[in-house]
Amino acid sequence: MVDNNKVEVIIVGAGPAGVSAAITLARAGKKVLIVDRANNTGEKNMFGGCIYAKQTAEIFPKFWETAPIERSITEHKIFMLTDYNSTEFNYRYSSKGSYKAFTVLRSKWDKWCIEQAQKEGAYYAPKTLVKELLIENGKIVGIQTPYEKFYSDIVIIADGVNSLLAKQIGLRKNYNDTNVTLSVKEVYKLPKQRLEDRFNIDSETGVAAKILGGPLKNMFAMGFMYTNKDSISIGIGVSLDELKKNKIKPYELLDDLKEHPSIAPYLKDAEFIEYSAHLIPEGSIDNIPKVYDNRVMIIGDAAGFVNNIHFEGTNLAMLSGKLAAETAIYALDKSDFSASTLSLYYKKLQDSIIVKDLKTHKNTIPFLKKNIKTITSLYPELACEFFEILSMADEKPKRAKYRKFVSKILKSGCITKSLPLGLFALEKCLKK
Ligand SMILES: Cc1cc2nc3c(=O)[nH]c(=O)nc-3n(C[C@H](O)[C@H](O)[C@H](O)COP(=O)(O)OP(=O)(O)OC[C@H]3O[C@@H](n4cnc5c(N)ncnc54)[C@H](O)[C@@H]3O)c2cc1C
Known part of the structure; x- marks a missing residue:
């Protein structure tokens, strides 16, 4: 000793x-x-x-x-949620021989x-x-x-x-309220085989997901979900000043997130086993x-x-x-x-x-904070509307739908003047 x-x-x-x-x-x-x-x-x-x-x-x-270790991450997923719908992006890769990350x-x-x-x-x-x-x-x-x-x-x-x-x-x-995030997390147990079927993974591989929008919209906040061997970790991180400004408790936000129609099926019939909370420096x-x-x-x-x-x-x-x-x-x-x-x-x-x-x-977090409504509310909305147009076969002509969609993008101001030349051209073309 x-x-x-x-x-x-x-x-x-x-x-x-x-x-x-x-x-x-x-x-x-x-x-x-x-x-x-x-x-x-x-x-x-x-x-x-x-x-x-x-x-x-x-x-x-x-x-x-x-x-x-729990699982080797082979899929990164981003959920962009509106109130009821979602657009999801997945990046899947093989971990054979070169591991990137593991859940623990x-x-x-x-x-x-x-x-x-x-x-x-x-x-x-x-x-x-x-x-x-x-x-x-x-x-x-x-x-x-x-x-x-x-x-x-x-x-x-x-x-x-x-x-x-x-x-x-x-x-x-x-830290002050603006440069620290409060995170709450829950862990849910699910039989291994059911978890693997649910996330479309095998016995070694796993998923890391980030969640934008939905109940977290308009806030400097993000959700996350990770697969463990026989459990799922789900949580949110939200800036302290957002919690104060919106007079909302972090676990209420997490509850709302778990009930979202695109998230709830992952947790269905899973058994709650752990709750924890922690601060994260803004970095x-x-x-x-x-x-x-x-x-x-x-x-x-x-x-x-x-x-x-x-x-x-x-x-x-x-x-x-x-x-x-x-x-x-x-x-x-x-x-x-x-x-x-x-x-x-x-x-x-x-x-x-x-x-x-x-x-x-250095400037990313200030930029995200400034544009948080666009990123967490407008982008998920636009992504879902795009897929709605693509997937809906009804009596309305497509041109009217496209025009409405493009003018919504332009009116939103989410694209600065240097970028939208293509969109203006497209709008002009659709007007003809
Ligand atoms: C919700 C959440 C999600 C995250 N997700 C990820 C992720 O997916 N990937 C990632 O890489 N990072 C993630 N992070 C960040 C990561 O957890 C931290 O950056 C990392 O744990 C920092 O390690 P550390 O050793 O500096 O501090 P800690 O892990 O906090 O360890 C500090 C240790 O000090 C001990 N201690 C404190 N005070 C005293 C004292 N007075 N006397 C004796 N012991 C003391 C504590 O008991 C603790 O064991 C996440 C953080 C949070 C909160």
Whole structure:
């Protein structure tokens, strides 16, 4: 166990970020202690959710051979809902030989991950709530739990979205209502064979679905649905300010979503087994705090590393954990734990997809928020109307239907002046 309560690195939080850092350090032969407040690792952690094969395999090579994965994702689906109808887009691919993503359940997955870290030599202390960072003579020297002090040269903060520890040392502020999303999720059990028939998948493959519109229309909100081995995860994420503005509870929105005629059949006769809720940082480059200081680094959700546009979080958490651990190894080797040495972590982040992708999407979320009615209400409506025209054989002439459809698009203003030349031409042609 830990001698004199002193190790080289302490990591607070055994989620994907913390465990990746712990494994990377343990593999380099460093003395590392990882602590988590949970009695059973992962029991209170929740996500959608998919883990991504690439970054996960960098920490756990060929993990799919032994880890508790649910299904390999082979279909991405987008539901565009109106009040009663839907248009659905599916992308199906073969996973043979190159896996992209897997569904997992966090309670099983997180437990397996921490066991791997322990096998590699990391010390693990569950049921250990960190009250604060231990600061002596102005220096961060470890952590304070309700009963004990633990000392280290470096502390890595991986305590998730609320990160009380990063706030304690002034590196982070609270999120406000506009830059954090509240997510609620339910899990429904369904016999394996029925689930596979229902989603048109085989015993290994699975579906990841995103849901736009319907009860979530006109709000910065999105639904999701994932297939597990013998259960379905369904949930929504909605910006806190939307909930306040619309005076609506997130579980009411989820209930409405489950009752939508295009969603309800997936859950029919399935048994409700779990409810959970969690915050998701908005994941904007503008909200990234300073992620290092003397003797300390911040990783994962605690640093706001989430790419909401692509539903990525665990991969960024794992990658940031690895980069922080590599920096800690460098600092330990030269016995220099100063902010200047640990700034290497930020340089590594800048060269990685974490900062690059967040920069790419710098303006995406503001754009989506500005155009949210168009995206979540008008587009689903137009998509469904298009298929209505295509599929309805009645007494009305097609030309009148097309004209009505095209002029609705033009009047909506959803297409800016630079784009609609083709549509104007089409409208002119249909008028003749
Ligand atoms: C609804 C939802 C859906 C999502 N879907 C996806 C998805 O499909 N794919 C994806 O890649 N990402 C997804 N994410 C994001 C992803 O879950 C997170 O980005 C990821 O879990 C962050 O990992 P982390 O290790 O930084 O934090 P966490 O996973 O939150 O882990 C933090 C850990 O710190 C511990 N802790 C906190 N405070 C203390 C303390 N004071 N003392 C001791 N321990 C403490 C907690 O118990 C916890 O174990 C989703 C998130 C949500 C909420």
